[in-house]
Amino acid sequence: MDYSRKISERLWNLPDKGELESRREETFIDDIIQKSHIEKELLSHLDGIRTVFDGGAGCGRFSILLAKHGCEVTHFDISQPMIDKARELAEKEGVLDRITFVKGALEHLEAFRDSSFDMVISFDAPVSYTYPNQEKVIAELVRICRKRIMISVSSRLGYLPYLANPIQKNQFILDPDCGDPFVKWCVANRADAIEAFRFHREAVGKLWEEGLMGGDEEIAEYERGGAPWCITYTFMPDELEGILKRNGVKNIELAGPGAYARTLPNELLVKMMKNPGQRSDFLDFCHRFDSNPFVCGMGKDNLLAQGEV
Template sequence: MDYSTKISERMWNLPDKGELESKREQTFIDDIVQKAHIERELFSHLDGIQTVFDGGAGCGRFSILLARQGLQVTHFDISQAMIDKARELAEKAGVLDHITFVKGALEDLSAYTDRSFDLVMSFDAPISYTWPNQEQTIRELVRIAKKRIMFSVSSRLGALPYLANPLQKNQFILDKNSSDSWVQWCLNSRQQMIDGFTFREENLLKTLDTGLLCDVEETKEAYDRGETPWCITYHFMPDELKQILENCGVKDVALAGPGAFARTIPNEILVKIMNDPEQKKDFLDFCHHYDSNPYVCGMGKDNLFARGEIG
């Protein structure tokens, strides 16, 4: 088993992962923006879709959404904790009869024949966690798609500001009184992160060149010591992702960078917008319009979104 699979399995199976992931849109504004963008794309491109494969489906944010539309969805994830949470939420939504839950790693889709699903989707970067097999993973996901694909992967240009801004997540905290442990850590560690920060050009240039933020060997060693490091994550350039998809036979590839507009706005204004339903709707509408512009697609907050047609 590759390190990418072993590390991902350990991290996403942490006991609280399913619960925390299911509440991200109640906690962070960047998650609201990204999920709203994807939801709009899905609802705009369901023509001819009856069967769906959701790879790295997590706690079911989109598999349950599509099951509610009467589609038959295969919810595929590496984490039993995520699947258990998704099943719980699917039961509450009354859509268990529209979802098949499968535990597995994206690196192995051999159980599925060519063109098995009308729509194949994979959101919030599970493809990027399969490094160094990310291109093969994309090929396999395209292989099992009959009509359409929708992916979001980690964005290289969008991720580089992380290395120059240790406070980047603070910008998107929706409620500073939240009991979420990550929110409170971000707030309580603010000055410590500022004091400990040093700008290192070589780190950014290395990531720009390789697409990797972490030291791969250090991450592997941490895993072998019994720790739970973040997954080794490959970050794509926009033209790179488009070329890979086109080489797989995907047509009419469209890219977007969810969060590109929102990341330009300070926290106080974002919170004000989110707390006013009318402003929030208008803001998310404009974000989708702005973030879909090809000139900003690489600067999405975390992910690079891609949509394309098969055949």
């Protein structure tokens, strides 16, 4: 389905995407938790890592982090506004000389040779936006990797609760008065979303069986000139592990960042985030809890997998 790539290109190339995405950790608590978890994992696996490919690197949250730790990073993204923002931030952090910026789609990695990079990473689910090519894309990411691969994809078990919770994002708003347009929308539409909600057993069952969010409606909106959310393939934990194993990845570990936090109300999450000591302790415990394989499927949005090549 070529529409998946075209819809992703249009969405992520909206002019404001770079700026909005760069502020997510100032806006939403679930993003803080997920990025903290990934950072802990990255920094604990840097021995012997010199070169890194960051696929779907966005505004450079991790490419800049790794460059600051001495890695040579290829920052690969489908969005020019994201790349422009990442370049701006990399220059500000003094690591512009350690990052190579490449615009492209994950469906097309043929320009990179086998085992080109010590580490290959792809976070915040860009692989899930490549449907129906998601398995081929994972295979390609493994192909260009020499030592360690670390990816996060959309979690099917993590997404299923969304179909019974139209206000799920409100739980993770850090500051309702921050001015972010999506935050404003979430706050303004909370009551209407609850009033209009009806549980649709068929929709939940369809996602459970097929794993696909979006399709015909998104294609129609795209054809009308709109920029809908990406068609998204959601993975089951054993499915993702199986794909990685078939491509030669060993010692696979799975995690579900956000599994612990999604059990807590917004008021308590905000209180902990605004207290530096509590915040640090909470993020450390989230990492420990969310790394337990028994909860890996219930991460907030993403299923994180890593292993050795």
